[in-house]
Amino acid sequence: MASAAQTRTSKRAQTPPSASAPRILRPAQHTVEVVSDSGEGAQKCGQIFGTVSARMGNGVWTVDIIPAEIQPPPRNAAGASGIRIRIGSGPVTNWGDETDLVVAFNEQALAGRHRLNAIAEGATILIEDMWAAHDDERIREEYATTMKELESGGYHVIGVPMERECLEVVDNARKGKNMFALGMLACIYGRDLDRIRDEIAYQFRKKTQEVRESNVALLERGHAWAAANLDFRVEVAPAPTDVPMVVMNGNQAIALGAVASGMELAAMYPITPATSVSHYLGEMFERFGGIVHQAEDEIAAVGVATGASYAGRVAFTITSGPGLALKTEFLGLAVMTETPLVLVDVQRGGPSTGLPTKVEQSDLLAAIFGQPGDAPHIVLAPATIEECFHAMVTARRIAEALRTVVMVLSDANLATGVQPFPKPGLRAEWMGRAPDLSPVPEGLRPYDWDPQTGLSRRIVPGQPGGMFTATGLAHDEGSKVAYRSDINQHGSSMRSRKIAVFQQTLKPPVVNGDESGDMLIVGWGSTKGAIEEAVERARDEGLSVSSLHLRFLSPLEPGLLDIFGRFRKVMTVEINYSDEPGDPYITEENRRRGQLAWLLRAQTLVDVDCWTRVLGEPLRPGAILRAIKQKMHAEGGGS
Amino acid sequence: MIAAACSLLDASVEDDREFELGDYEGAIARWCPGCGDHSVLSAVQRLLKQEQLEPEKTVFVSGIGCSSRFPHYMKTYGFHGLHGRALPVATGVKLHRPDLHVFVVMGDGDCASIGAGHWLHAMRYNVDMVALMLDNNIYGMTKMQTSPTTPQGFSTNTQPRGSYLPALNPIEVMLGITNVSFVAQTAEWAPAHLFATLEAAHRHKGFAFVRILQRCPIYTPKIFMGAVRDPGLIELLVHEDGIDVPELRKLYRTATVHDPKDMDSARRLAEPGERIRLGIFFRDGTRQCYGDVRNVPHHTVEEKLALLEEEFARHVI
Numbered sequence: 002m003a004s005a006a007q008t009r010t011s012k013r014a015q016t017p018p019s020a021s022a023p024r025i026l027r028p029a030q031h032t033v034e035v036v037s038d039s040g041e042g043a044q045k046c047g048q049i050f051g052t053v054s055a056r057m058g059n060g061v062w063t064v065d066i067i068p069a070e071i072q073p074p075p076r077n078a079a080g081a082s083g084i085r086i087r088i089g090s091g092p093v094t095n096w097g098d099e100t101d102l103v104v105a106f107n108e109q110a111l112a113g114r115h116r117l118n119a120i121a122e123g124a125t126i127l128i129e130d131m132w133a134a135h136d137d138e139r140i141r142e143e144y145a146t147t148m149k150e151l152e153s154g155g156y157h158v159i160g161v162p163m164e165r166e167c168l169e170v171v172d173n174a175r176k177g178k179n180m181f182a183l184g185m186l187a188c189i190y191g192r193d194l195d196r197i198r199d200e201i202a203y204q205f206r207k208k209t210q211e212v213r214e215s216n217v218a219l220l221e222r223g224h225a226w227a228a229a230n231l232d233f234r235v236e237v238a239p240a241p242t243d244v245p246m247v248v249m250n251g252n253q254a255i256a257l258g259a260v261a262s263g264m265e266l267a268a269m270y271p272i273t274p275a276t277s278v279s280h281y282l283g284e285m286f287e288r289f290g291g292i293v294h295q296a297e298d299e300i301a302a303v304g305v306a307t308g309a310s311y312a313g314r315v316a317f318t319i320t321s322g323p324g325l326a327l328k329t330e331f332l333g334l335a336v337m338t339e340t341p342l343v344l345v346d347v348q349r350g351g352p353s354t355g356l357p358t359k360v361e362q363s364d365l366l367a368a369i370f371g372q373p374g375d376a377p378h379i380v381l382a383p384a385t386i387e388e389c390f391h392a393m394v395t396a397r398r399i400a401e402a403l404r405t406v407v408m409v410l411s412d413a414n415l416a417t418g419v420q421p422f423p424k425p426g427l428r429a430e431w432m433g434r435a436p437d438l439s440p441v442p443e444g445l446r447p448y449d450w451d452p453q454t455g456l457s458r459r460i461v462p463g464q465p466g467g468m469f470t471a472t473g474l475a476h477d478e479g480s481k482v483a484y485r486s487d488i489n490q491h492g493s494s495m496r497s498r499k500i501a502v503f504q505q506t507l508k509p510p511v512v513n514g515d516e517s518g519d520m521l522i523v524g525w526g527s528t529k530g531a532i533e534e535a536v537e538r539a540r541d542e543g544l545s546v547s548s549l550h551l552r553f554l555s556p557l558e559p560g561l562l563d564i565f566g567r568f569r570k571v572m573t574v575e576i577n578y579s580d581e582p583g584d585p586y587i588t589e590e591n592r593r594r595g596q597l598a599w600l601l602r603a604q605t606l607v608d609v610d611c612w613t614r615v616l617g618e619p620l621r622p623g624a625i626l627r628a629i630k631q632k633m634h635a636e637g638g639g640s
Numbered sequence: 641m642i643a644a645a646c647s648l649l650d651a652s653v654e655d656d657r658e659f660e661l662g663d664y665e666g667a668i669a670r671w672c673p674g675c676g677d678h679s680v681l682s683a684v685q686r687l688l689k690q691e692q693l694e695p696e697k698t699v700f701v702s703g704i705g706c707s708s709r710f711p712h713y714m715k716t717y718g719f720h721g722l723h724g725r726a727l728p729v730a731t732g733v734k735l736h737r738p739d740l741h742v743f744v745v746m747g748d749g750d751c752a753s754i755g756a757g758h759w760l761h762a763m764r765y766n767v768d769m770v771a772l773m774l775d776n777n778i779y780g781m782t783k784m785q786t787s788p789t790t791p792q793g794f795s796t797n798t799q800p801r802g803s804y805l806p807a808l809n810p811i812e813v814m815l816g817i818t819n820v821s822f823v824a825q826t827a828e829w830a831p832a833h834l835f836a837t838l839e840a841a842h843r844h845k846g847f848a849f850v851r852i853l854q855r856c857p858i859y860t861p862k863i864f865m866g867a868v869r870d871p872g873l874i875e876l877l878v879h880e881d882g883i884d885v886p887e888l889r890k891l892y893r894t895a896t897v898h899d900p901k902d903m904d905s906a907r908r909l910a911e912p913g914e915r916i917r918l919g920i921f922f923r924d925g926t927r928q929c930y931g932d933v934r935n936v937p938h939h940t941v942e943e944k945l946a947l948l949e950e951e952f953a954r955h956v957i
Contacts, residue, residue, distance in 0.1 A: 246956070247955040247956050248957055268732065289947050289948070290936045290944070296761075297758065301761070304728025304729050305735065306732060308701070309736035310732070312732070314736070330725075334721055334722055338721075424956060429941050432944065462737065462740055463737065466696070467717075468696055468717050470700070470718030470719065470720050472720040
C-alpha cells in the first residue's frame with residue numbers, strides 16, 4: 002500500500018497530500034484493528050464497523066481487546082483497549098493471525114499490539130499525529146522512541162490529524178475520535194454511510210439527540226478526510242446469501258436463547274465477562290415478562306435459581322470461573338435433589354482472578370468434576386455465536402427432561418465476538434410449558450426412578466397430593482432420608498444412569514476432513530473456526546490432517562474410540578495450560594495435559610496428545626498450523 | 641410466572657377442604673426428647689391449621705442443622721438444602737411462585753454465621769415470607785461448638801475455656817438493616833407467646849424475622865433454665881398493635897408497652913437487659929416488598945414469540 006506520499010516507517014509520520022486516484026486492493030479477507038486508551042470508544046467504533054460490514058454481506062468476526070481496568074493510565078501499552086475486526090468475502094470463523102490495517106489513537110497502544118506480534122509485517126497504520134509535536138517534551142520523546150521501535154515491523158505509517166479534525170466538530174476530541182476513525186474506515190472499505198448512521202442512531206439511542214448528531218458529523222468528517230487524503234481503498238467483496246442473517250455477540254445470543262428457551266428467571270452476581278448477558282436479558286425481560294435477579298453474591302445467585310427451578314419453570318444462573326467455584330455446593334445439591342438447573346459459565350483466564358477480560362478454556366474439568374461427591378450432570382460448549390443461542394434452548398430442555406444440572410461453557414472470545422449467522426426460525430415448543438399443577442397421581446413418589454433409565458417425573462409445589470421434602474441428604478424414591486446403606490448406592494446409580502441414557506441419544510460427531518489419516522485435531526468451544534482454518538491450510542499443504550469438534554463434554558459424544566482409531570495421532574488444541582514434553586522435569590508420567598486431552602485419555606485409553614496456549618487471546622490459526630507441523634515432524638508422520 | 645398477590649392474607653382458598661392438624665404432620669420428628677424444636681413444630685402446625693393453609697401451596701425451606709430437619713416433619717412441600725443457604729432458595733421459590741406460602745427455618749449458626757450475608761440481604765429485599773431462627777445458642781448437630789449467639793464465657797468443644805466473643809444479638813442486627821419490616825423474639829417454652837408471634841409473622845406482609853429462643857437439652861440446658869423456671873426473668877413487650885395475650889400476663893408480670901412502629905424504642909429495647917424481652921420489636925407492613933417491585937407482566941408463549949421476532953429484527957442484517 003505504499004505510495005509516493007507515504008514513507009516507510011519513519012520517526013515522524015507524515016500526512017500525505019491529497020490523493021487523486023486511489024489504488025484499490027481486493028483481498029478475499031482483511032483484518033483491521035482500532036486501538037486506543039481505555040474510554041476512547043475504540044470498541045464502539047469497531048462494533049459498528051463489524052455490524053455494518055455484516056449487514057453489507059461480509060463474513061465478520063470481531064474480538065474485543067479489553068484491559069481489566071475501566072480507565073487505566075493513558076498512553077500505556079499494557080492498557081491498550083481496542084478491537085479487531087476480520088472481514089471476508091466468505092464466512093469468517095475466527096479472528097485470524099495478524100492485522101492488515103490499524104487505526105491507532107496513540108503510539109503506545111499501537112506498540113502494545115506490535116509487541117504481541119498482532120500486526121502483519123508491512124501493515125498500514127493510521128496514527129494520530131498530534132503526539133509528534135506535542136507540547137510535552139516527554140511525550141514527544143516517547144513517540145519518537147516508540148516509532149523507532151516499530152520500524153522493525155516495516156509498516157506503512159500514515160499520520161492523521163485526528164485531534165485537530167475532531168475539534169472542528171466537538172469540544173472534547175477524546176470523545177469523538179472513535180467516530181472519526183469509523184468514518185475513515187467507512188471510506189477505506191466502502192461502507193454504506195446510511196447504514197452506519199442508522200447503527201449510530203441505534204447504538205446511542207439512550208443518549209441525547211445532540212450526541213447522536215455530533216457522532217454523525219464526526220463520522221462524516223472522518224470519511225471526508227480519508228477521501229481527500231488516503232490513496233488506497235480496500236474492497237472485500239460481499240458473500241451473497243439468500244437466507245436472512247442476524248449479527249450479534251455471544252452474550253447477546255445467550256440472552257436471546259434464554260428467552261427463546263422459555264426460562265423466565267436468571268439469577269446472577271456481576272462478574273466479567275459474563276455480566277453483559279444479564280444487561281441485555283434485563284432489558285428484554287422487562288418487556289417479555291421475567292426477572293434478572295442480581296443476588297448478594299454468587300452463592301445466593303445459584304441458590305435463588307435453584308429455589309426458582311424447584312418451584313416452577315427451569316431457571317438459570319450466569320457466571321465465570323471464580324463464580325463457578327463458589328457455586329459448587331449448590332450444583333451438587335441441584336444434582337442430588339434432581340432440580341433442573343442451567344448454569345452458563347463464560348470462561349476467562351484463571352486460576353483465581355486470572356485474566357478477567359481474556360479468553361481461556363480452563364474451567365472444563367472444574368465444570369465436570371468440581372462438585373465434591375459424585376454429581377453427574379451435563380456439560381456442553383457452544384462453538385460459535387449461533388450455537389450460543391441454541392445451547393440455551395437445548396440446555397433448558399435437557400435440564401428438564403433429565404432433572405439435572407446443565408452447564409453451558411462459553412468464553413470471553415464468544416462473549417464479545419460479533420459474527421453473522423442465519424436467523425433462527427423460532428419455535429413455540431422451545432419455550433416448553435409452565436409446570437403442571439394438577440393433582441399428583443395416587444402413589445407417585447418424587448423420585449420414582451425407572452430402574453432401567455434412572456428417569457423420574459418431577460413434582461412441583463402446588464400439586465395437590467405431591468407434598469414431599471427435597472433434600473440434599475441421601476434419600477430413597479419417596480425422598481425419605483436414607484438410613485439403609487443400599488439406598489445411597491441405588492440413588493447414585495439412578496442419577497448416573499440417566500446421563501448414560503442421554504449419551505445414547507447423541508449422534509457421533511462428524512469429522513471435518515478425511516475420515517482417517519495421520520492426525521486428528523480435537524477441539525471444543527470457541528476454537529472451532531481457528532482449528533478448522535488451520536486444518537484446511539495444512540491439508541492445502543498436503544498434510545493428512547482432520548479435525549473433530551465436541552459440543553458435549555459430559556457425557557462425551559459417542560463413537561470417539563472408533564474415530565480415534567482411524568488416525569495415527571490424536572491431539573487436542575485448547576486454550577488452557579499444559580506442560581510441553583521437553584520442559585524441565587516433565588515426563589510422560591507427570592506431564593499435565595490440556596483438560597480435554599486429560600478427559601479423552603481417561604475415557605478412551607487412547608494416547609491423546611495436546612497443544613495448548615494461555616496467552617490471553619484467541620488461538621491464531623497460523624499458530625495452530627505451526628503446532629500441527631511440528632508435532633507431525635516430531636512423530637515422523639505426515640509428508 | 642404465576643401472578644398472585646404478595647400478601648398471604650389475599651390468597652383465597654378455592655375449595656371446601658377442612659384441614660386438620662394431621663394434614664400438616666409429616667414424618668415422626670427425630671429430635672432429642674426435650675428439644676425445643678418439638679414445640680416450635682407443634683405451634684407451626686397449629687398455625688397452619690388455624691389459617692387453613694393448603695398443604696400443597698405451602699413450602700418450608702431450611703438449611704442444615706438440627707432445626708433444619710423441620711420440613712421433613714411437615715406434610716407440606718419442603719426444601720432441605722445447604723448449610724446457611726435457606727434464604728436464597730426461599731427467595732427463588734417466592735420470586736418464581738408468589739402464590740406459595742413460604743416459611744424458612746434456620747438455626748443460629750445457619751442463619752447468623754455461615755448464612756449471615758444472605759440474612760442481611762433477605763431483610764433488605766423484604767420478600768414476603770416468614771423466617772424462623774431457632775436459636776439454641778450452640779451448634780448441636782456437629783456436637784457443641786460455639787455459635788455466634790453462644791454467651792461469652794460458655795464452654796464449648798471449640799472454645800473450652802469459654803466462648804471468647806460477646807454473643808451476637810440477632811435482634812440488634814435485624815433492626816439495623818435498611819428496609820427492615822418485622823422483627824420479633826419469642827421462646828419455645830412460652831407456647832401461647834410463640835403461637836401469637838408466629839401468627840403475627842405469618843400475617844405480616846414482608847420478610848418476618850422471628851428469633852425463637854430454644855433449649856438444647858443436651859448441650860445448652862442451663863442457658864435458658866433460669867428464665868424457664870423464673871417468669872420474673874421475662875419481660876413482655878405489649879401493645880395493641882403488637883402481641884398482647886391476656887393469659888400470659890398472669891405468668892409474666894413484667895410487661896413494657898412498646899409500639900412496634902417506634903424504631904428508636906425498639907433499638908433501645910433490643911439491647912441486653914436484666915430480663916429477656918419477648919414480643920414484636922418492630923413492624924411496618926408498608927415497607928417495599930421485593931416481589932412487588934419485581935412483579936412482571938405475564939405473556940403467553942405466542943406473545944413472547946412475537947416479541948422475540950421483533951427483537952431479532954433489531955439484529956437482522
